[in-house]
Structure formats: structure tokens, C-alpha cells
Amino acid sequence: MTDESTDFTTASPAGRHRQDTEPLPSPVVATLTDGDWHRMHPASPLLKGGIALIAILGVVIANLRERLIDIFLAGEANHNGDPVDYIFSHGYIGYVLGGLALFLIILILGFYISWRMHSFRITEEVVEVRSGILFRTNRKARLDRIQGINIVRPFFARLFGAAKLEVNQAGQDANVQLSYLASSAADELRREILRLASGTRTAAQPRSVDLEQGLIDRRVRELLAPELDPDAASPQSVVKIHLGRLVGSIVLSGSTIFLLLAIAASLVGIVGFQEWSVLFGAVPAILGFASYYLNRLTRSLRYSIAGTPDGVRVGFGLLSTSNETLPPGRIHSIQITQPLLWRAADWWEIKVNRASHSSTQGAAGAANTTILPVGDLDDVMRVLALLLPQMSAAEELTGLREALVAKGGDEFTNSPRRAFWLRWFSWRRNGFLTTTQAIVIRKGAIFRELVIVPAPRVQSVSLSQGPLYRACRLASVHVHTVAGPITARIGALDADAAMSFFRTVADVTVQSSISDTSHRWRSSEAQA
Amino acid sequence: MTNRLEVPDATWRRVSSQFIVAELITGLGFWLIVALATIVLHVIGFAWAWWVTALAVTIVLVEAIIIPRQVRSYGYQLRADDLLFRRGIMFLRVVAVPYGRMQLVDINRGPLSRALGLSELKFVTAAASTGVVIPGLNAPDAEQLRDHLVALAESRRAGL
Numbered sequence: 001m002t003d004e005s006t007d008f009t010t011a012s013p014a015g016r017h018r019q020d021t022e023p024l025p026s027p028v029v030a031t032l033t034d035g036d037w038h039r040m041h042p043a044s045p046l047l048k049g050g051i052a053l054i055a056i057l058g059v060v061i062a063n064l065r066e067r068l069i070d071i072f073l074a075g076e077a078n079h080n081g082d083p084v085d086y087i088f089s090h091g092y093i094g095y096v097l098g099g100l101a102l103f104l105i106i107l108i109l110g111f112y113i114s115w116r117m118h119s120f121r122i123t124e125e126v127v128e129v130r131s132g133i134l135f136r137t138n139r140k141a142r143l144d145r146i147q148g149i150n151i152v153r154p155f156f157a158r159l160f161g162a163a164k165l166e167v168n169q170a171g172q173d174a175n176v177q178l179s180y181l182a183s184s185a186a187d188e189l190r191r192e193i194l195r196l197a198s199g200t201r202t203a204a205q206p207r208s209v210d211l212e213q214g215l216i217d218r219r220v221r222e223l224l225a226p227e228l229d230p231d232a233a234s235p236q237s238v239v240k241i242h243l244g245r246l247v248g249s250i251v252l253s254g255s256t257i258f259l260l261l262a263i264a265a266s267l268v269g270i271v272g273f274q275e276w277s278v279l280f281g282a283v284p285a286i287l288g289f290a291s292y293y294l295n296r297l298t299r300s301l302r303y304s305i306a307g308t309p310d311g312v313r314v315g316f317g318l319l320s321t322s323n324e325t326l327p328p329g330r331i332h333s334i335q336i337t338q339p340l341l342w343r344a345a346d347w348w349e350i351k352v353n354r355a356s357h358s359s360t361q362g363a364a365g366a367a368n369t370t371i372l373p374v375g376d377l378d379d380v381m382r383v384l385a386l387l388l389p390q391m392s393a394a395e396e397l398t399g400l401r402e403a404l405v406a407k408g409g410d411e412f413t414n415s416p417r418r419a420f421w422l423r424w425f426s427w428r429r430n431g432f433l434t435t436t437q438a439i440v441i442r443k444g445a446i447f448r449e450l451v452i453v454p455a456p457r458v459q460s461v462s463l464s465q466g467p468l469y470r471a472c473r474l475a476s477v478h479v480h481t482v483a484g485p486i487t488a489r490i491g492a493l494d495a496d497a498a499m500s501f502f503r504t505v506a507d508v509t510v511q512s513s514i515s516d517t518s519h520r521w522r523s524s525e526a527q528a
Numbered sequence: 529m530t531n532r533l534e535v536p537d538a539t540w541r542r543v544s545s546q547f548i549v550a551e552l553i554t555g556l557g558f559w560l561i562v563a564l565a566t567i568v569l570h571v572i573g574f575a576w577a578w579w580v581t582a583l584a585v586t587i588v589l590v591e592a593i594i595i596p597r598q599v600r601s602y603g604y605q606l607r608a609d610d611l612l613f614r615r616g617i618m619f620l621r622v623v624a625v626p627y628g629r630m631q632l633v634d635i636n637r638g639p640l641s642r643a644l645g646l647s648e649l650k651f652v653t654a655a656a657s658t659g660v661v662i663p664g665l666n667a668p669d670a671e672q673l674r675d676h677l678v679a680l681a682e683s684r685r686a687g688l
Contacts (some may be wrong), residue, residue, distance in 0.1 A: 061673035168656070355654065459655035460625035465533050467618050475533055482656035487657075495533055503535075510609040513628050514684075 016147040032185065033192045035123040041162045041180040044118065045111040047154075048179065120178050123191075124196055127167050127176050141169050142175045143197035144519045147356040148311075149190045150175075150324040150368075155502040165190060170355035170482070186521035190325060195371070197327065199520030237304035237315075238382040239375055245347070246303075249374035250296050252341035259289055272416065300373045307386045309522070314371060324368065329518020330354060331387055333479075334371075334452040335486040336380055336404060341446075348380045348404070349373060352387070353484030369485050377401060390437045401435070403442055404450055412442055413501070418472055432477070432490055434504050437512070439479055441490045451488045453479050456516035458509040465495065477501050498510065538612060540603030546644045548599045549662025553640060555591050559584045578604055604662050609684070611651065611677070613660045623660050628684035629653045633674045638666070649673060 032038055046053075087096055110133070116129040130138040150166040157163060162180035169175060181189065262285065301318040308325065311355040315323035332353040342348070350372035372383050381401055384391075391397060399411065408414050408428030416426040423430050426445035433440040439458065441451040458479055465475040469491075475498035476491035493501065517523055563584035569577040597617055605612040610626040634650035640662075641647065647670035651660040665673065 376664055457655040458661070459629050460623055460658040462621055462623040462658075463533065464619065464621040466620075470532065470620075478657065480653070480657045482654050483656050499533060499535070502622065502624070504613075506626075509624075510626045510628075513626060 022274045032111060032120045032189055033196065035121060037119040037121045040115065040120070040178065040184055041160075042115060042117050043160045043162055044180040045114050046159060047109070047157050047162055070418075120176075122193060122196070127178075127193065128417070129176050129178065139176050141167055141174075143193065144199070145169055146193070146197050146327060147330045147354060148324050148326045149193060150322060151186050151190060151209050152323075153321045155319040158183070158319075167193065168354075168356035172357050174356065191310070194325060194327060196216070197520070198310055199523030232244065237306050238386065239303070239305050239372065239379045241300065241303045241374060243301075245345075245374055246297065246300055248345065249342065249347055250293055250300075252345070254341075255289070255292070257341070303373060305372065305383060305386065307389075309420070312371075312386045316373075319452075322368075327452075327518075328353070328389060328521045329456065329516065332457045332481040332484065333454075333486045333488055334387055336384075336450045336452075338448040340447060342374070346376055347374050350375075350379065350380060350383055350387075353481050353486045355482045357483075377404065384452075388438065388452065390454070392433070396437075398433060400440065400450070400452070403440065404448065407445075412440075413493075413497050415492045416474075416494045419474055419494075422472075422474070422492045427492065430490065430492055432493070432501055434501065434508060436508065438507070439488070439505055441479070441488055443490060451486060453481055453488050454513035456518065457481060458505065461502060463498055463504040469495075475499070477505070479505060519526065533622070535612065535614070535622060538603075538605055540614065542600060543602045543662065543664035544646060544666050544669075545599075546646055547602075547641075547665075548596045550640050550644055550646060550664065551595045551599055552592065555595055556588050559587045559591070559648055563588065565638060599664065602663065606676070606680075611660065613651075613662065623658065625651060625653060625660055626684070627677065627680040630677060630681040633677055635670055637673055647671070650679070 019235035041047075087093060090472050113133055114131070116138075117133055118125070118129075120129045124143075126140050126142055128138070128140040130136065146167055147170055148168040150168060152164040152166065153162075154164070157180055160180075161183045163183040163186040164177060164179040165181055165186050167176040167178070178189075196241075262282075266278045266282050269275045298318050300316055302321070303314075304315040305312065305314050307313075311325050311327035311330070313323065313325045315321065332355060335351045335353075336348050337351070349370065351369050352371050354369060371387065372379065375383065381397055384400065385397060388397075403410065403412060406412075406429065408431070412429075412433045414429065414431035415423055417427070419427045419430070426443060429442055429445050431442055433442075436455070438455055439453045441453075443449045443451075459483065460480045462478045462480065463475055464478070469475055473495045474492050474493045476489060477493065477498050478490075479488040481488060531607050558646075563581050566577040566584065570581065594617075601615055601617045603614045606642050608627075610624050612622070612624050614620070614622045630651060630653055632652045634652065636648045636650065637646070638648075645667050646663075647667045648656040648661060648663045649665055651658070651662075662673075
């Protein structure tokens with residue numbers, strides 16, 4: 001965040017641009033993208049400061065707990081030294097009420113001013129937000145550099161019918177937050193921003209928001225509505241995660257092994273050494289694990305993924321929901337893994353590397369790099385078809401499907417036999433494949449893993465060889481992408497194969513980045 | 529060794545031989561001081577100091593052999609569409625970076641390299657692991673190379 005108090009030579013103070021005298025929600029989103037300054041949802045400061053207010057209320061209630069109980073139970077009790085007694089007995093009630101009133105007035109005034117000062121605009125080129133009362137912030141983001149648009153609806157905000165729109169840019173927390181907007185407008189506004197960013201010139205048909213029903217009806221409908229908005233091209237999620245599978249995937253995770261080991265250790269402690277004090281440590285640990293599991297579960301509930309003309313849309317969450325659109329060409333690498341315990345059920349997980357590192361959490365409580373928390377092979381293929389539209393040629397994808405489970409001896413260039421003692425179980429499988437669109441790396445026989453790097457997203461490639469590898473005529477290749485959970489590195493390759501792989505990747509990268517137009521992904525449509 | 533990896537048809541441009549001097553000073557300086565100090569210690573009566581002296585002298589000799597070879601192993605080549613960079617003898621590393629992927633170019637000069645008229649050029653992409661650092665370039669060469677790389681990157685501008 002940059003604190004800029006003087007950079008307002010070009011922009012007039014927030015109050016002067018009163019384009020819409022009505023606060024949001026405005027039924028027509030077209031006005032929001034007209035390039036003028038607009039305000040947030042009027043409840044925004046309350047929603048942002050809401051947690052603090054609830055905490056203050058909690059403290060007050062906790063302090064007055066006994067008095068409240070007395071009021072309701074009409075008990076006789078003596079509260080010496082109680083602040084409330086003190087106020088009553090000394091006749092300070094006027095001061096207290098006055099102070100309270102002043103506090104409330106300042107609070108409301110502050111909320112109002114911060115709402116007045118917080119405005120945003122969307123033009124053909126940029127999204128811009130300015131906010132703050134004393135420390136002003138002005139953040140501007142280029143539309144063709146958008147890495148994703150996330151709509152987050154925390155539970156409180158959903159009750160107010162508000163949503164937070166995050167425009168993610170490349171970089172650490174380089175996102176422009178429009179918090180909060182009217183929930184009904186947020187989906188459409190995202191579509192509109194993506195349309196502006198895509199480089200297409202076809203005007204969107206404005207969809208009028210149904211205002212016929214009463215307020216309560218609308219809220220209830222929004223709460224219960226499916227996560228995908230109806231005007232998307234294919235509103236059906238291509239993957240449905242059943243509750244049983246979700247619970248199973250969480251139970252069969254690595255942390256469960258840790259939990260079982262911990263339980264075994266404490267049992268040994270109790271039975272073997274009569275060390276009952278172990279229990280004191282075990283109880284909070286069990287509570288911690290339970291809340292961890294529950295947290296992961298509620299975050300991954302109602303998961304959905306669907307393709308839209310402007311990229312892949314991933315949504316999840318039961319009470320607080322999140323729904324993100326990743327435009328084409330914003331996925332820097334894809335990793336499909338299978339934890340050991342998932343093998344029997346044939347479940348897989350898909351993660352991606354992205355250029356934006358948002359602090360918002362994604363499915364399963366993980367960083368928002370997990371695209372598919374759990375799914376079988378069919379689900380994996382459907383998600384891959386969305387993530388890699390350029391590879392959607394059926395035979396390439398079926399090739400990948402076989403590659404995931406293959407034991408080796410296929411079109412991949414695998415490690416030579418002499419690499420056996422470096423890759424005991426996986427040397428047959430450990431290999432790579434280059435197509436014109438992507439680089440595919442396959443590793444691991446026990447922890448199966450497949451990494452796909454779209455060729456236009458490769459930043460650079462390196463080839464390395466240490467003394468051990470040199471003695472065996474082996475080498476390793478590392479395809480560099482933006483930082484993330486995935487590292488596309490493969491070792492124990494035949495030296496000559498690695499050299500030709502290195503040269504092919506260097507070549508393919510140059511060729512594909514010349515023809516890549518994904519920063520304005522629909523610009524070719526506009527010319528056609 | 530015969531097993532060494534070599535990129536076919538690569539003509540490497542090497543770094544300045546002045547850089548060997550810089551590397552020798554930074555690499556050997558500490559151990560030379562240790563050797564001298566332990567000799568002094570021995571003279572004033574600490575018999576065990578000989579062992580440390582022997583160790584320091586061995587390290588100095590080994591490094592004096594390795595460092596020039598290491599410096600000569602640095603190489604770079606400006607190909608049509610990408611920059612090729614290599615370094616290391618024991619641990620060989622070759623990197624290819626397309627010009628369009630360049631985010632910025634750094635030129636760093638420490639006090640020692642400034643005295644020797646050297647610069648270090650760092651090529652930064654969006655991937656942290658790219659790690660292309662060409663040390664020991666003559667200062668005018670480095671600046672010329674930087675301007676050339678920026679111009680090339682500009683003509684091949686691509687997104688992330």
C-alpha cells in the first residue's frame with residue numbers, strides 16, 4: 001500500500017463527482033464502468049469494522065455478565081467495586097451517557113466520512129480506487145494485467161447483500177479491492193471489467209436486476225442461490241464434490257497420519273509409563289485438529305468450477321463464499337498430485353502457480369492456488385480441459401490421463417536404467433514431454449505427480465549437472481515459472497535427452513510467446 | 529572429463545580476466561590472514577598453530593587453482609531470441625532466458641570491482657529462480673549490454 005496524501009492533482013476531491021446521487025446498488029452496472037468515480041456500498045465501513053464492534057460488544061457483555069444474569073434472574077447480590085455500581089452511586093450517569101453519545105457520533109461520522117472518501121472508477125484501461133481520511137491511498141491497476149477477479153462474500157456481508165470484489169494483479173498482495181459492493185451488482189461488474197480487459201469490442205447486454213421482490217426475499221434468495229451467476233455461458237459446474245468424498249479426502253490427508261502418530265505416542269506414554277499428564281496436552285491438540293478439519297470442510301463445501309468466455313471460474317464456501325474468475329493465460333503452471341492415502345480411492349488434487357499472491361484464502365483453507373481440492377480422474381480431465389483450452393484437442397488430454405497413471409514406457413522421455421539407484425521406484429516413470437503448447441513433467445511412483453507448464457508462461461529454463469550426475473551421465477532441467485507451490489524441476493534424466501529437452505523448451509518458449517495474445521484474450525474476436 | 533555437458537554450437541563470450549583478481553582477493557584474503565596470524569601465534573609459543581597454518585595454506589592453494597577455472601567457466605551468448613548463460617565446472621548450470629521475459633536489468637558494483645573497473649549484471653524475470661547474474665564485465669561493456677538487452681526486450685515485449 002502506498003500512502004499518498006498529495007497525489008490528487010489529476011483527481012478532484014471525492015465529493016465533486018456526484019454522478020450517481022443514489023448510493024449503490026444501482027441496477028445498471030453500465031454506469032459503474034463509465035469511467036467516473038463511484039462510491040461503495042453504504043454499509044462498507046460497518047462491514048469492515050464489524051468485527052471490531054462485535055469484539056467491543058463482547059467485552060462489554062462479558063464484564064456485565066453477572067449483572068445481566070441478576071436482571072434476568074432477579075437475584076440479590078452484592079457487587080462491590082463493580083464499575084456500574086460505582087457510576088450509579090456517584091451520580092455519574094449523565095457523564096457516561098454523554099460520553100457514550102459522543103463516542104457514537106464520532107463513530108458514525110467517521111464511518112460516513114470514510115464512506116464518502118472511498119471511491120473507485122473503471123475506465124477502458126484501468127481500475128482505480130482511492131480511500132482513507134487522513135492517510136489517503138490511491139491505487140491504479142491496468143486492465144490488461146489482471147490476473148484474476150475474485151468476489152468474496154463474508155457471512156456478515158452476505159446478510160447485508162454486499163460483496164467484496166478483488167482485482168488481482170501480479171505481485172505480492174497487489175490487488176485492488178472494491179469492498180464492498182452490492183452483491184447483485186458485483187457479478188455483473190466483474191463480467192464488465194473482464195469484457196473491457198479482454199480487448200473485445202462487443203457491447204455486453206445489460207441484464208436488469210429484478211427489483212420486484214421485497215428486500216427480505218432478495219436476501220434469502222442470494223443466500224441460497226448457487227454460486228455461479230446465471231448469465232455465464234455454462235453455469236453448470238463441471239465437477240461436483242460429494243460431501244462423503246470431501247470428508248474422506250480431509251480424513252485421508254497427511255495431517256491425519258500425524259494425528260494418529262500423536263495418539264499412538266500419547267497412548268504409549270499413558271499405558272507404558274503411567275504418565276497421565278500427557279492428557280493435558282492432548283485435549284487442546286484434539287480441539288485444534290477438530291477445528292482445523294471443520295475449517296477445511298466448510299471452506300470446500302459447495303465447490304464449483306466452470307468455464308466462461310472470460311476464463312475459469314472457481315467458487316466455494318458455505319457461509320462465507322468466494323468465487324474467482326481466472327482469465328485465460330493467467331495460470332503459470334498446473335500440478336496434479338496424489339497423496340499416498342488417496343491412492344486406493346483414486347483421488348487427485350490440482351494446484352496452480354499464479355502471478356498474484358492474494359492474502360485471501362482458497363478452497364480447503366489453503367492459499368488460493370488449489371483449483372481442485374479433490375476429484376477422480378474424470379474430474380481431473382474436465383478441469384484440465386478448462387485450464388488448458390489450447391490443449392483441448394482430445395488426444396492430447398487423453399494422453400495426459402494415461403500419463404498420470406502410467407508405469408512408464410510411453411511417449412514420455414523417461415530416465416535411463418542407470419538412474420535406478422537415484423529414483424528407486426520411479427525411474428521408469430520419471431520423464432518429460434514437450435508439445436507445441438505445453439511442457440509436461442512427470443515424477444514419482446509413490447507420490448504421483450504431473451506438472452504442466454503452458455509454453456507461453458515459461459520465464460526461463462535451466463539445465464544443471466553436479467559431480468554425481470556427471471559420473472552417471474545424467475542431468476536435471478528446471479523450467480522456471482512465477483513463484484508458487486509448484487516447482488517444475490526434473491532430475492535424473494539422460495544427459496543428452498536433458499540437453500535436447502533444454503533446447504526444445506528454450507525454442508518453444510520463444511515461439512509461443514510471440515504468438516501469445518492472452519493479455520487481451522479476446523482481441524482476435526474484435527478484429528474478426 | 530568427457531561427460532561434461534556442452535551446448536552444441538554455442539560460442540561463449542567470457543567475462544573479464546580482471547575478475548579473476550577480484551575473486552582471488554575475496555576468496556583468499558581471509559585464509560591468508562589466518563595463515564599469517566597462526567604463524568605469529570606459533571612464533572610466540574603456541575605449537576598447535578601449525579595445524580591451522582597448514583590448513584589455511586592448503587585452502588589457499590586449492591582455491592588459487594580452482595578460482596581462475598571457475599571464472600573462466602562463466603559465459604554468456606546473445607542468441608537471436610534469448611540470452612544463454614552458463615557457469616560452474618563441478619556444478620554446471622546453463623540458463624536460457626527469452627528477451628521478452630526480462631522485467632529489469634540491474635548493474636551492481638562493489639568497492640573492489642569498482643577499483644578494477646568491473647560491473648555485475650543481473651537479469652531479472654518474473655521467476656525468482658531464473659538467477660542469471662553475469663559478474664566481472666568491464667563497466668562500459670556492462671552498460672552497453674544492459675542497453676542492448678533493454679532494447680531487445682522492448683522489441684519482444686510480452687505479458688507475464
